[in-house]
Amino acid sequence: MMDAYTHLDMSAADPIAEFQLRLSSSRIERALVVEKWSGDNLPCLERIVNSPLPEFRIAPCFRPEPGLPSADFLSEDAVIALRVKTADLPLLGEMGNSLESSKKWLVVHAEKGIAALVRQLISIRKRHQQLRVYVPHLGWPRKEGVDDKDWEGAIMELSQIRGIVIGISAIAHFSREPFPHNDVAPFASRLLQLFSSECLAVGSDYPMFEKDRYAAYMGLAIKWVYRTVPEWSPILESDCFSNHLPPSR
Protein backbone atom coordinates (compact mmCIF):
# COMPACT_ATOMS: atom_id res chain seq x y z
CA MET A 1 0.00 0.00 0.00
CA MET A 2 1.18 3.50 -0.84
CA ASP A 3 0.76 6.90 0.79
CA ALA A 4 0.12 8.94 -2.33
CA TYR A 5 0.61 12.33 -0.72
CA THR A 6 2.86 13.28 2.14
CA HIS A 7 5.25 16.01 3.17
CA LEU A 8 7.80 15.36 5.90
CA ASP A 9 7.92 16.41 9.52
CA MET A 10 10.70 18.98 9.37
CA SER A 11 10.70 19.37 13.15
CA ALA A 12 12.18 15.87 13.41
CA ALA A 13 15.93 15.47 13.73
CA ASP A 14 15.95 13.28 10.64
CA PRO A 15 12.64 13.81 8.80
CA ILE A 16 13.23 10.97 6.35
CA ALA A 17 14.09 8.44 9.06
CA GLU A 18 11.15 9.65 11.13
CA PHE A 19 8.78 9.09 8.24
CA GLN A 20 10.27 5.69 7.43
CA LEU A 21 9.38 4.72 10.98
CA ARG A 22 5.82 5.94 10.44
CA LEU A 23 5.58 3.84 7.30
CA SER A 24 6.89 0.67 8.84
CA SER A 25 4.75 0.97 11.95
CA SER A 26 1.66 1.52 9.77
CA ARG A 27 2.37 -1.20 7.23
CA ILE A 28 2.50 1.35 4.44
CA GLU A 29 5.20 0.38 1.97
CA ARG A 30 5.77 3.43 -0.23
CA ALA A 31 5.10 7.14 -0.41
CA LEU A 32 5.06 10.13 -2.70
CA VAL A 33 6.82 12.96 -0.88
CA VAL A 34 5.60 16.34 -2.09
CA GLU A 35 7.55 19.57 -1.70
CA LYS A 36 5.85 22.25 0.36
CA TRP A 37 5.41 25.73 -1.06
CA SER A 38 7.65 27.00 1.73
CA GLY A 39 10.38 24.78 0.30
CA ASP A 40 11.50 23.75 3.77
CA ASN A 41 11.47 20.04 2.90
CA LEU A 42 13.32 20.48 -0.41
CA PRO A 43 16.70 19.47 1.07
CA CYS A 44 15.13 16.14 2.04
CA LEU A 45 13.72 15.68 -1.45
CA GLU A 46 17.17 16.38 -2.88
CA ARG A 47 18.59 13.81 -0.50
CA ILE A 48 16.13 11.23 -1.82
CA VAL A 49 17.19 12.06 -5.38
CA ASN A 50 20.90 11.90 -4.60
CA SER A 51 20.68 8.71 -2.55
CA PRO A 52 17.58 7.01 -3.88
CA LEU A 53 15.44 5.19 -1.36
CA PRO A 54 13.25 2.56 -3.00
CA GLU A 55 10.18 3.39 -0.92
CA PHE A 56 10.05 7.05 -1.97
CA ARG A 57 9.17 9.07 -5.04
CA ILE A 58 9.10 12.83 -4.98
CA ALA A 59 7.17 15.75 -6.46
CA PRO A 60 9.02 19.07 -6.41
CA CYS A 61 7.20 22.39 -6.77
CA PHE A 62 7.14 24.27 -10.07
CA ARG A 63 8.59 27.75 -9.54
CA PRO A 64 8.45 29.59 -12.86
CA GLU A 65 10.34 32.70 -11.77
CA PRO A 66 13.65 31.00 -10.96
CA GLY A 67 12.88 28.26 -13.47
CA LEU A 68 12.75 25.38 -10.99
CA PRO A 69 13.07 22.52 -10.97
CA SER A 70 15.81 22.16 -13.56
CA ALA A 71 15.27 19.82 -16.49
CA ASP A 72 18.00 17.57 -15.08
CA PHE A 73 16.32 17.36 -11.68
CA LEU A 74 12.94 16.63 -13.27
CA SER A 75 14.48 13.79 -15.28
CA GLU A 76 15.71 11.97 -12.18
CA ASP A 77 14.07 8.57 -11.65
CA ALA A 78 12.94 9.44 -8.13
CA VAL A 79 11.05 12.47 -9.46
CA ILE A 80 7.75 11.19 -10.79
CA ALA A 81 5.65 14.33 -10.57
CA LEU A 82 5.66 18.11 -10.58
CA ARG A 83 3.48 20.13 -8.22
CA VAL A 84 1.97 23.17 -9.91
CA LYS A 85 -0.31 25.98 -8.70
CA THR A 86 -3.39 26.80 -10.76
CA ALA A 87 -1.98 30.25 -11.50
CA ASP A 88 1.22 28.72 -12.86
CA LEU A 89 -0.36 26.11 -15.14
CA PRO A 90 -0.33 28.46 -18.17
CA LEU A 91 3.40 29.00 -17.58
CA LEU A 92 4.39 25.33 -17.76
CA GLY A 93 5.65 25.67 -21.33
CA GLU A 94 8.30 23.14 -22.26
CA MET A 95 8.01 21.51 -18.87
CA GLY A 96 4.52 20.36 -19.83
CA ASN A 97 5.98 18.62 -22.85
CA SER A 98 8.68 17.05 -20.68
CA LEU A 99 6.13 15.72 -18.22
CA GLU A 100 3.97 14.32 -20.98
CA SER A 101 6.77 12.66 -22.95
CA SER A 102 8.41 11.19 -19.85
CA LYS A 103 5.05 9.96 -18.51
CA LYS A 104 5.55 11.86 -15.28
CA TRP A 105 2.61 13.32 -13.43
CA LEU A 106 1.22 16.78 -12.94
CA VAL A 107 0.20 17.23 -9.29
CA VAL A 108 -2.10 20.21 -9.19
CA HIS A 109 -2.83 22.72 -6.45
CA ALA A 110 -6.17 24.56 -6.25
CA GLU A 111 -5.16 27.74 -4.45
CA LYS A 112 -7.99 29.56 -6.26
CA GLY A 113 -10.55 26.81 -5.73
CA ILE A 114 -11.41 23.73 -7.73
CA ALA A 115 -13.47 25.56 -10.39
CA ALA A 116 -10.52 27.69 -11.49
CA LEU A 117 -8.29 24.63 -11.47
CA VAL A 118 -10.64 22.60 -13.64
CA ARG A 119 -10.87 25.41 -16.18
CA GLN A 120 -7.09 25.36 -16.47
CA LEU A 121 -6.96 21.57 -16.69
CA ILE A 122 -9.45 21.56 -19.56
CA SER A 123 -7.24 24.05 -21.36
CA ILE A 124 -4.08 22.05 -20.64
CA ARG A 125 -5.67 18.84 -21.83
CA LYS A 126 -6.08 20.40 -25.28
CA ARG A 127 -2.32 20.94 -25.47
CA HIS A 128 -1.19 17.78 -23.66
CA GLN A 129 -3.59 14.97 -24.38
CA GLN A 130 -1.44 12.26 -22.78
CA LEU A 131 -0.46 14.23 -19.68
CA ARG A 132 -1.17 12.35 -16.47
CA VAL A 133 -2.85 14.52 -13.86
CA TYR A 134 -3.18 13.86 -10.16
CA VAL A 135 -5.72 15.95 -8.22
CA PRO A 136 -5.10 15.37 -4.49
CA HIS A 137 -7.04 16.42 -1.41
CA LEU A 138 -10.53 15.30 -2.51
CA GLY A 139 -10.51 18.07 -5.09
CA TRP A 140 -10.61 20.78 -2.39
CA PRO A 141 -14.29 20.45 -1.37
CA ARG A 142 -14.13 23.28 1.17
CA LYS A 143 -12.52 26.68 1.43
CA GLU A 144 -11.61 27.73 4.96
CA GLY A 145 -14.15 25.34 6.41
CA VAL A 146 -17.03 26.34 4.13
CA ASP A 147 -18.39 24.06 1.41
CA ASP A 148 -17.22 25.22 -2.00
CA LYS A 149 -20.46 25.64 -3.97
CA ASP A 150 -18.53 25.08 -7.20
CA TRP A 151 -17.10 21.73 -6.11
CA GLU A 152 -19.89 19.46 -7.39
CA GLY A 153 -19.97 21.00 -10.85
CA ALA A 154 -16.20 21.16 -11.08
CA ILE A 155 -15.59 17.54 -10.19
CA MET A 156 -18.29 16.45 -12.62
CA GLU A 157 -16.37 18.29 -15.33
CA LEU A 158 -13.17 16.76 -14.03
CA SER A 159 -14.61 13.28 -14.29
CA GLN A 160 -15.05 13.82 -18.02
CA ILE A 161 -11.32 14.35 -18.51
CA ARG A 162 -9.44 11.17 -19.32
CA GLY A 163 -6.44 10.21 -17.24
CA ILE A 164 -7.26 12.05 -14.04
CA VAL A 165 -6.40 10.44 -10.72
CA ILE A 166 -8.05 11.74 -7.55
CA GLY A 167 -6.42 11.60 -4.14
CA ILE A 168 -8.36 10.88 -0.98
CA SER A 169 -6.10 12.90 1.29
CA ALA A 170 -5.93 15.89 3.66
CA ILE A 171 -9.09 14.69 5.37
CA ALA A 172 -8.42 16.62 8.58
CA HIS A 173 -7.79 19.85 6.68
CA PHE A 174 -11.29 19.93 5.25
CA SER A 175 -13.14 18.69 8.32
CA ARG A 176 -15.10 20.68 10.86
CA GLU A 177 -15.31 17.67 13.17
CA PRO A 178 -12.81 15.62 15.16
CA PHE A 179 -11.52 12.26 13.93
CA PRO A 180 -13.00 10.25 12.18
CA HIS A 181 -14.18 13.36 10.31
CA ASN A 182 -17.52 11.98 9.18
CA ASP A 183 -18.47 15.33 7.70
CA VAL A 184 -15.87 14.83 4.96
CA ALA A 185 -16.86 11.27 4.07
CA PRO A 186 -19.70 12.35 1.70
CA PHE A 187 -17.19 14.17 -0.49
CA ALA A 188 -15.16 10.98 -0.81
CA SER A 189 -18.30 9.00 -1.61
CA ARG A 190 -19.25 11.43 -4.37
CA LEU A 191 -15.77 11.21 -5.87
CA LEU A 192 -15.98 7.45 -5.81
CA GLN A 193 -19.31 7.56 -7.61
CA LEU A 194 -17.82 9.70 -10.34
CA PHE A 195 -14.32 8.29 -10.64
CA SER A 196 -14.39 4.65 -9.48
CA SER A 197 -11.63 2.98 -7.56
CA GLU A 198 -9.45 2.69 -10.65
CA CYS A 199 -8.81 6.42 -10.59
CA LEU A 200 -8.15 6.80 -6.90
CA ALA A 201 -5.12 7.15 -4.72
CA VAL A 202 -4.98 7.28 -0.95
CA GLY A 203 -2.73 9.80 0.78
CA SER A 204 -2.12 11.32 4.17
CA ASP A 205 -0.92 14.94 3.89
CA TYR A 206 1.43 14.13 6.77
CA PRO A 207 2.28 15.91 9.07
CA MET A 208 -0.66 18.30 8.74
CA PHE A 209 -2.71 16.49 11.41
CA GLU A 210 -2.12 14.69 14.69
CA LYS A 211 1.14 13.02 13.75
CA ASP A 212 0.75 10.02 16.02
CA ARG A 213 -2.46 9.14 14.22
CA TYR A 214 -0.70 8.56 10.90
CA ALA A 215 -1.87 4.96 10.62
CA ALA A 216 -5.39 5.93 11.62
CA TYR A 217 -5.61 8.60 8.92
CA MET A 218 -4.30 6.27 6.24
CA GLY A 219 -6.71 3.60 7.42
CA LEU A 220 -9.58 6.08 7.34
CA ALA A 221 -8.90 7.06 3.74
CA ILE A 222 -8.58 3.41 2.74
CA LYS A 223 -11.82 2.59 4.50
CA TRP A 224 -13.66 5.34 2.66
CA VAL A 225 -12.49 3.93 -0.64
CA TYR A 226 -13.26 0.31 0.12
CA ARG A 227 -16.62 0.74 1.76
CA THR A 228 -18.21 1.79 -1.51
CA VAL A 229 -17.96 -1.80 -2.64
CA PRO A 230 -21.25 -3.24 -1.36
CA GLU A 231 -19.74 -6.56 -0.35
CA TRP A 232 -17.10 -4.80 1.71
CA SER A 233 -19.39 -2.49 3.60
CA PRO A 234 -20.44 -4.92 6.35
CA ILE A 235 -16.87 -6.07 6.79
CA LEU A 236 -15.44 -2.60 7.21
CA GLU A 237 -18.10 -1.74 9.74
CA SER A 238 -17.67 -4.97 11.66
CA ASP A 239 -15.28 -6.25 14.26
CA CYS A 240 -13.32 -8.02 11.54
CA PHE A 241 -11.74 -4.75 10.52
CA SER A 242 -9.82 -3.89 13.64
CA ASN A 243 -7.84 -0.75 13.99
CA HIS A 244 -4.28 -1.44 15.10
CA LEU A 245 -2.68 1.87 15.77
CA PRO A 246 1.02 2.15 16.43
CA PRO A 247 1.80 2.99 20.05
CA SER A 248 1.75 6.69 20.88
CA ARG A 249 5.13 8.27 21.30
Add this chain to the structure above:
Amino acid sequence: MSIGGYVLSAAPNISTGRFLTCDEGIRAKASRMVKNLKRIEKAWFPVS
Protein backbone atom coordinates in the same frame (compact mmCIF):
# COMPACT_ATOMS: atom_id res chain seq x y z
CA MET B 1 -4.76 -9.28 5.04
CA SER B 2 -3.35 -6.01 6.29
CA ILE B 3 -4.01 -2.60 4.83
CA GLY B 4 -2.60 0.60 6.23
CA GLY B 5 -2.53 -0.33 9.85
CA TYR B 6 -5.86 -2.10 9.67
CA VAL B 7 -5.96 -5.83 9.84
CA LEU B 8 -8.68 -7.77 8.11
CA SER B 9 -8.98 -10.77 10.31
CA ALA B 10 -10.25 -14.16 9.27
CA ALA B 11 -10.25 -15.65 12.73
CA PRO B 12 -12.50 -18.75 13.11
CA ASN B 13 -14.64 -17.22 15.84
CA ILE B 14 -16.01 -14.62 13.48
CA SER B 15 -16.63 -16.85 10.50
CA THR B 16 -20.03 -17.80 11.84
CA GLY B 17 -22.10 -16.74 8.91
CA ARG B 18 -22.69 -13.27 10.27
CA PHE B 19 -19.60 -12.05 8.48
CA LEU B 20 -18.53 -13.10 5.05
CA THR B 21 -14.85 -12.45 5.61
CA CYS B 22 -13.70 -15.87 4.60
CA ASP B 23 -15.94 -16.14 1.59
CA GLU B 24 -13.95 -16.66 -1.56
CA GLY B 25 -16.07 -14.18 -3.48
CA ILE B 26 -15.27 -11.46 -1.00
CA ARG B 27 -11.61 -12.30 -1.20
CA ALA B 28 -11.73 -12.00 -4.97
CA LYS B 29 -13.46 -8.64 -4.71
CA ALA B 30 -10.90 -7.46 -2.21
CA SER B 31 -8.15 -8.59 -4.48
CA ARG B 32 -9.56 -6.58 -7.38
CA MET B 33 -9.88 -3.46 -5.24
CA VAL B 34 -6.30 -3.75 -4.08
CA LYS B 35 -5.23 -4.31 -7.66
CA ASN B 36 -6.92 -1.08 -8.74
CA LEU B 37 -5.25 0.93 -6.03
CA LYS B 38 -1.99 -0.81 -6.87
CA ARG B 39 -2.26 0.23 -10.51
CA ILE B 40 -1.36 3.80 -9.67
CA GLU B 41 1.28 2.60 -7.26
CA LYS B 42 2.89 0.58 -10.03
CA ALA B 43 2.93 3.62 -12.29
CA TRP B 44 4.92 5.51 -9.70
CA PHE B 45 7.10 2.62 -8.59
CA PRO B 46 7.59 0.70 -11.82
CA VAL B 47 10.73 -1.14 -10.79
CA SER B 48 9.54 -2.11 -7.32
